[in-house]
Amino acid sequence: NAGVTQTPKFQVLKTGQSMTLQCAQDMNHNSMYWYRQDPGMGLRLIYYSASEGTTDKGEVPNGYNVSRLNKREFSLRLESAAPSQTSVYFCASSRRELTDTQYFGPGTRLTVL
């Protein structure tokens, strides 16, 4: 049972380039989340998807778009990367949105030059 998987693990982009971070979960969870973690900070929510077909903005959505491709997969896209988006990105999932425990993927370290 893989849990939550993320690809890639590391990525370096130049300013203005675009890329998509992939996330998949095999726990049949309904809700999925994207966070970013910056030095000295806790995790901040970028976007979440309460259920297949729905997405909502979190605390820091600017510069990002998401797609809930199906129940398993939730991708995060940077259309025009900026150095301020250098961060570690975590995907998470939970059985339901409300109070369930979230399970996290291993993270993607993104550097934007």
Add this chain to the structure above:
Amino acid sequence: AQTVTQSQPEMSVQEAETVTLSCTYDTSESDYYLFWYKQPPSRQMILVIRQEAYKQQNATENRFSVNFQKAAKSFSLKISDSQLGDAAMYFCAYRSPQNTPLVFGKGTRLSVIA
């Protein structure tokens, strides 16, 4: 808005000893959920323990236990018999029962000294 404060950026503990990590939060809600997550050098966030605010009994998971003081809005994590593998960043998090996301503290880096 809810806030979570971890006042100890760094802590250290001798192997086999006990350490307590502090967490306070601010909320006007009476029902909510609290979590401690561990983030080892591998960076993956791992759930350590969870507490429902309506439960008076403190949650425990093996060597990990919490001291939940609802009136004081305090949720500390106690690690007993500390092991080298406990070295990590520890994050306290709050969740409202409404449709709101987890709110994280800034974390406490725990070092375990052999």
